[in-house]
Amino acid sequence: MKDILAAIWAEGLKIRRAEGLKIRRSKMFLITILAFVLIPVLMSLMMYLAKNPELAHRLGILGAKATVLNLQADWPTYFGFLNMAIVAIGLVGFGFVTSWDFGREYSDHTAKDLLALPAPRSSVVLAKFVVVVIWCVLLSLILLCSGLVAGEVVQLSGWTSETASHSVSIFAVTALLTILLCTPVAFFASFGRGYLAPVGFVILALGISQFVGALGFARYFPWSIPMLYAGAAGAESAQLGIVSYVILFLTSVLGLVGTLAQWRYADQF
């Protein structure tokens, strides 16, 4: 436990130094935060346009989109968007965060410094996962908070505490399900020794999720499950059974075990 804490501290230092406290020196941390702030701002802008159709007509494509979607400019609709955003942006964003945290050790050739330490290699891997989870939770909170602020700024109607608490709980679980899918990305970063393989894997997983969705097997594909939970398929989310959660959980465990095994058993060059 002491080893894990020491490794977590060191990982935390790297992250804090590189991406957190000295944020001006960190591009990745800043970029992810900006992306997670920008998305709800854009969504609230859509809501604002939906509220003001005359303005939408003057704004071209964005206005046309808001009109075509025939959006209800209220909190329940907006919360629905936020919940889908955490999946769509989360799968990509959390995937990038994981790719960066694990892949950089290979791209910067610093992985070799982590292999012969007085701490087990598993503690280094677990520390990285802890940092990734903290980072992703932080990004989720940023998305939620900036979404709430942006929704308040455009003065959406239909706010009730019941709607808010129900939607936030869906948001939290959706974010958690999405974060659980970071472990296979870490495996591909470790296996592929860099960024390319995990980023390619994230893109492939998103592509397949579209395909299996079209075939009607979305609830059996891990990368589609958070989207279904968030209500992307409307009533189908209600059909998410225990099997879906087990599939997603097993995928996460496999990713974790695979990453640990890769660091422990694979030849490290």
Next chain:
Amino acid sequence: METVQDVIRTEGLTKHFGSVHAVESVSLRVRKGEIYGFLGLNGAGKTTTIRMLLGMIRATAGSAFLFGKKVSADSCDLWEHVGYLVETPSSYPELTVWENLEIMRRLHRIPDEKSVDMVVDKLWLTPYRNRKAGLLSLGNMQRLGLAKALLHNPDILILDEPANGLDPAGIVEIRELLRDLSSNHGVTVFISSHILGEISRLATRIGIIHEGRLVQEIDADELGRLHQKRLLVDAHDRRSAQAELIKDGYSVTATEEGVLEIADNEAVACPDRVATMLVGAGLPPTLLRVEEEDLESYFLRVVGATGR
């Protein structure tokens, strides 16, 4: 037979990558306080051997031992006493020299917070303490890599080409540092290099690896004995001088420049006799010099003789 003094030992250490035999049955021993120079051409198997010594790659056959304990990926207790530098030194480019070392201090669980400043000072990195690692020159990056290896005052140092990128002054500084660690602090140094001159100046024992095989192990003291010596002779009338020498029983060859070369031990030991004989024959020598083979020539002769 392992002795207490053998802090590094390999037994039949072998690594195959498919059909490539990177390391083939390497057995070596390094005693406490020794500086073991691991010499080989590029691709000879030096780095693969070092990675197996550090548990980074698994041996196809054989084993490596440090302090008598078998090395594996789980040998955490060993790494507290081992500092290493494998291939090109790397650091987190956006972090400063100090921050990179502070991360290593934490990972090595070194309680003394001053250890980072001490090693920065020891490796002459003080002027670069707050410079981002990504902005360091190759030589200073190498110093940073060495600082990481030395941070926890290890008993064994395993260094892969540590002189790479260092300027001549830097090479001398590092050489003196390693000598001091070995002589005064009992640190065992395993250093790989293809820079023969550097190894010959530093190592107390040398192992030559070629095409994955350890082809020779020699004490540095023995080197002089193993080096071939030859007597170079020249005279105004080379042809007559050669004939006279052959008549006197010497086996004489000519170098590319046409200078006469005698490898006979007797001639090498007593060049004055050769000079006297030539003067007596009316062919006074214009050149009489005993030349000793350098490590480079010796190395090339050894790997050439055993190369497959």
